[in-house]
Amino acid sequence: xxxxxxxxxxxxxxxxxxxxxxxxxxxxxxxxxxxxxxxxxxxxxxxxxxxxxxxxxxxxxxxxxxxxxxxxxxxxxxxxxxxxxxxxxxxxxxxxxxxxxxxxxxxxxxxxxxxx
Amino acid sequence: xxxxxxxxxxxxxxxxxxxxxxxxxxxxxxxxxxxxxxxxxxxxxxxxxxxxxxxxxxxxxxxxxxxxxxxxxxxxxxxxxxxxxxxxxxxxxxxxxxxxxxxxxxxxxxxxxxxxx
Numbered sequence: 001x002x003x004x005x006x007x008x009x010x011x012x013x014x015x016x017x018x019x020x021x022x023x024x025x026x027x028x029x030x031x032x033x034x035x036x037x038x039x040x041x042x043x044x045x046x047x048x049x050x051x052x053x054x055x056x057x058x059x060x061x062x063x064x065x066x067x068x069x070x071x072x073x074x075x076x077x078x079x080x081x082x083x084x085x086x087x088x089x090x091x092x093x094x095x096x097x098x099x100x101x102x103x104x105x106x107x108x109x110x111x112x113x114x115x116x
Numbered sequence: 117x118x119x120x121x122x123x124x125x126x127x128x129x130x131x132x133x134x135x136x137x138x139x140x141x142x143x144x145x146x147x148x149x150x151x152x153x154x155x156x157x158x159x160x161x162x163x164x165x166x167x168x169x170x171x172x173x174x175x176x177x178x179x180x181x182x183x184x185x186x187x188x189x190x191x192x193x194x195x196x197x198x199x200x201x202x203x204x205x206x207x208x209x210x211x212x213x214x215x216x217x218x219x220x221x222x223x224x225x226x227x228x229x230x231x232x233x
Contacts, residue, residue, distance in 0.1 A: 004158070036224075043120065043207055043224030044159070089158060101147060101172050102211070104222065106158035 003027045004092050006107035014115055019077040021110050023090030026071065031095040034104065035064060035075050038087045047088070048075070080114045087111045118142065120225035122208050128231045129198055137193045137228045141210030148191050149209045149222060150175075150183060159207060165191060198232045205229050 005024045013019045023033075031052045036044035050057040050064045050073065057064050063076045077084055090107040121140045129135050141148050150162040161175040165185045176182070180198075185191040195202055209222035 006158075041226065043209070043226050045224070046221045049221075091159075101149070101164035101166065102222070103149065103161040103164055103172060103175070104151075104159070105161065106151075108156070108158040 004105050004107040006110050008110050010111040012113045013080050016079045019080045021075040021088050023073045029094045030092040032093050034091045036089045082114050082116050085114045122225040122228050126229045134196045137206050139191045139208030145210035147211045151207045153205045200232050203232045
């Protein structure tokens with residue numbers, strides 16, 4: 001069963017407009033949520049994260065919103081730029097317990113295309 | 117500075133052969149993770165190393181998969197008797213594991229694309 005789901009496999013947006021990417025999760029033990037961006041033939045790179053004790057985190061053009069009761073988070077990119085064209089992965093992890101690590105559970109990704 | 121590196125970048129092998137994938141983490145990163153990404157899917161966790169011990173191997177799909185790590189450096193993921201369903205991109209990530217900062221940022225390598233014919 002998929003514990004993290006990104007229901008939109010792709011998104012096309014005009015340069016300068018807002019991109020909204022959605023992510024849903026089922027595991028109530030998830031405590032920390034992250035967004036990664038991936039270009040072809042490269043590894044994912046960390047973009048922004050949010051702890052479950054917050055409902056919003058902002059970093060420049062990127063804002064992540066968390067609705068814990070709905071088990072839903074979203075990433076807003078505004079304004080969108082052509083360089084933002086990539087695959088975006090939502091990921092979640094449980095609170096670290098001693099040496100148990102921070103294994104990430106990923107969604108299937110959303111491919112974003114920003115048109116000039 | 118140097119990031120996470122992986123080799124080979126591409127590997128084509130025949131069904132039934134063994135393959136070995138290598139990961140060089142960022143120097144000083146104590147934590148190392150292996151993930152797998154099948155075509156069109158998200159990344160699946162395979163195994164986690166803290167130093168050279170592996171407290172969490174829960175994602176290894178079968179006993180054909182094994183991994184080891186030398187100290188806090190190189191890790192190798194070995195797949196024995198490869199099957200076509202093993203075809204995927206295998207990604208390695210490392211982190212400093214600073215617990216007080218919440219989930220620590222994992223830095224990913226470019227991956228090894230494995231194709232089993």
